[in-house]
Amino acid sequence: MQFLGTTRINHEGRLLIPKNIRDLYHLEPPKKIELFYKDHGIYVMTNIKNTQKGIIRTINWQGRLTIPTRYRQKLSWEKDNIIELLYVDSTSFFLRGDHRVCTFCLKSYTDMVMIYDKYICDDCLQTALGKKYMINQTTSFKNCVTDLD
Numbered sequence: 580m581q582f583l584g585t586t587r588i589n590h591e592g593r594l595l596i597p598k599n600i601r602d603l604y605h606l607e608p609p610k611k612i613e614l615f616y617k618d619h620g621i622y623v624m625t626n627i628k629n630t631q632k633g634i635i636r637t638i639n640w641q642g643r644l645t646i647p648t649r650y651r652q653k654l655s656w657e658k659d660n661i662i663e664l665l666y667v668d669s670t671s672f673f674l675r676g677d678h679r680v681c682t683f684c685l686k687s688y689t690d691m692v693m694i695y696d697k698y699i700c701d702d703c704l705q706t707a708l709g710k711k712y713m714i715n716q717t718t719s720f721k722n723c724v725t726d727l728d
């Protein structure tokens with residue numbers, strides 16, 4: 580699947596479909612779409628097939644889409660999570676939760692270091708390592724550095 584872009588889920592469980600992707604799929608409000616939970620993500624079908632397997636939603640006038648609570652819970656998508664949009668075909672795309680979000684700056688990067696189940700980006704890691712020398716080796720920083728070796 581080809582990468583189309585990213586968006587962020589808000590406190591109401593809504594995410595903004597970026598303009599370029601709305602244009603690509605002709606998603607002018609009040610366009611109805613169908614959502615399917617599958618493969619640890621959500622397929623967004625812009626051609627509703629009425630198979631009644633999915634959940635029908637409407638894109639609002641701001642280009643936002645509310646992700647059903649049930650799907651969010653299954654996927655552990657929470658406020659401020661970054662969601663990747665991937666091209667499936669000319670009528671559908673895929674929403675994939677990206678948990679590779681830096682614990683400190685909340686930005687998403689393709690390569691990050693994992694320390695104790697948390698991702699950290701290179702910028703924040705460098706900052707942390709820089710501080711390590713300034714604050715004279717706290718236990719937690721010492722452990723992080725050991726893990727990186």
Ligand SMILES: [Zn+2]
Pocket residue numbers: 681682683684685686699700701702703704
């Ligand atoms: Zn960071």
